[in-house]
Amino acid sequence: MSGLGSVTLTPQIEHSPLFSRPSVLVVDDEKRIRDVCIKMLSSEGYEADSAESAEIGMQMIKEKHFDIILMDLMMPGLPGLEALPQIRSQHPDTVVIVITGYASLEHAVEAMKKGAFDFIPKPFSPGDLRIVITKAVTQINTLQDIANEKSRMRVMINHLADGVMTTDNQKRIAQVNPAFLRMIGYHGPRPIGLEVAQIVPDETMSSMIDQTLGALEDDYIDVSEELCLEKTSLLARCVPFKDRLRRTLGTITVLHDITSQKEMDQVKSDFVSMVSHEIRSPMNSVLMQLKNVVDGLAGETTRKQREILGRASEKIVALINLVSELLDIAKIESGLIPQERRAVQIVDLLEEQVAFHQARAQAKSIRLNLEKNRITQVVNANRFNLEEVFSNIIGNAIDYTPEGGKISIRVSVEGDYIAVRVTDTGIGIPEDDLQRIFDRFYRVKNAKTRHILGTGLGLPIVKSIIDAHDGLIRVESKLDFGTTFSVLFPIPAQ
C-alpha cells in the first residue's frame, strides 16, 4: 500500500507510547502486600507506587494520573468502597481493581456495582496478580484505541466540507458537523439530542430518514434527494448504519452543496434558449423573405436572380441546421433534454423511419428495406432521441450510397442487447477516418463526399444519445463496398 496517512498512523494508535509503561498505584494498609505487589509490578516493567491509606492514595491521584489502581476495600480511615466513586468520577479512564479480604464476595459485588473493573481476593499469588493486571491493561488499551478513534473521527468529520449528521433510530441527533449546521442555516445552541425536525425545517430530510429507518433489515438502502433551501441547493444522501446483528442503530445523512452546479446549469440553459431564439429566428424570417421574392410575390424576377436567391436560401438552411444541431448537442451534454424514458418498440420505430426516408431513397433509386423480424423485447428510451439516432444513420446511408444501391436494416437480440444494423452499399469510409467520424465537426473529405451537405455534428449527437442510454455504437466499413452501423441498446431487466 502506498497510502501515507493510514499506514503511518495505525501503529501509533495500537502501540501508543504512553502505555509502554502503564502506571499502577497500590493502596493497602498491609505493608507486606504493598511490597509484594510493587516488587512484582516493577519486575514486569510497570511504573508502581503505593499508599498505605485511602486518604494518601486520593492525594497521590490528585497529583498524578494512574492507569490502574489496586485498592484494598477494608482499611482504617476512609474505606475503599467510599473512595471508589470519587476515583471513578475524577478519573473515568483509570481502571480500579479491588482487593477483597477473606473472599468476601458481597464486598466484591458491591465494588463492581460502584465501578470497579475487577477484584482479586486475598490471599493471592504473583501469578493471580499478573492475570488481573494484564486483563486491565488490555482494557485500557482498548479504551484508549476507542478514544483515539473517536477523536480522529470527530476531527475528520468536523473538517469535512460536506455536511454530516448522525442520528439514532429515534431520529435524535447524535453527531453533527459545523458544515451541516452552516448548510441548513442553523444558529441555535448545540443540537445534540434534539430531533432532526427541530433543526431542519424542510420536511424532506425528516422523511428521508424515516424511509431509511423503515427499510427492511437486509435491504441496502441509500436515499438521495435534492433539497432547495432559500439560496442553496443541496444534495442529501441518507444511509443506515447497523450493528453486527444487522439491526439499524441509526442513520447518517451527508449534504453536498450543489448550488454553483445548479447555477451553471441555469446559465447553460439560458444560453441555449438565447441562441435558439436570437439566431435561429432571424434566419428563419430571412428564408421566408427570400422565398417570397423567388415566388414572385414582390414583383417579377429574372431567372438569374431566382437562381442566386435559391443558392442564398440553401446556405441559410444549412446555417439553421448547424445551429439546431449545435443546440441539440449542447442540450444533450448538459442534460437539458428531459430524459423521459418509456418502453419503445424498436421495430415499430424503425418502420416509421423507413417510411419517412423512403421518398429520399427512391429519388436516388436506392432500395431501403427493413427486414421483418418480430422482436418482442423493448428498450427503455426517450423516443424522440431514438428517432434522431436512426434518422441520422439512415439519412447518412442514403447520402453516401450511390444511385441504384441498397440499404438494409436488421434487428436482432444479442444477449442482453437489442442490436440494429444498418448496412449500405455505399462509398465506404476510409480506415484513417473511421476513428474520427464521431468527433465533432469531423467530416470525411474527398472527391466523392464534396457534394454532400452536412455539419459534422450528426454522428457526435448520435453517439451522445447512445451513451446516455448505456448503449453501444460500432461501425465497420470497406471502401467502395459499403458500411454497417451497429447500434446496441440494453434490454431492461424484468
Add this chain to the structure above:
Amino acid sequence: MSEKKLIMVVDDDPDLVESVSMRLVNDGFRVAKAYDGEEAWERIREEKPQMLILDVMMPRKNGYVLCDEIKKNDQFKDITVVLLTAVADAVTSTNYTHRDGITNLADDFIPKPIDMDKLMDIVKDNLEYCS
C-alpha cells in the same frame, strides 16, 4: 363566393409576420397582425379571425398559454390554431403538456423554418378553402 376568411398572424418578429401575411394575401385571405400574446388576445376579441397562426416563443404570454386560453373560451374555441414551433422545441412542446396544467389543444403544428408551401396547405385544409 363567400367573404374572404380572416387569418391572424402572431409572432414577435415583424419580418416573419410580414412574409407570412404577404403569402396569405397573395392566396386570397385577409390578414390581421399581432406581435405578442397579450396584443393577440385584444385583436382576437375585436376582429374575430377564423384562424390563428401563432408563434410559441413570444414575450407577454407565450403561444401555448394563449392557445390554451382560446380553446377553453366558449366564444373563441372554434378558431383554428396553428402553432409555429422551432424544430428543437419538439421536445419542449410535448413536455409542455405536463406542465402547469396546460394541455396542448392546437389544431395543427408547423415547425420552423417554415415551409411556406406546407403552411399554405395546412391553412387551406383547415379552412376548407374554396375560391
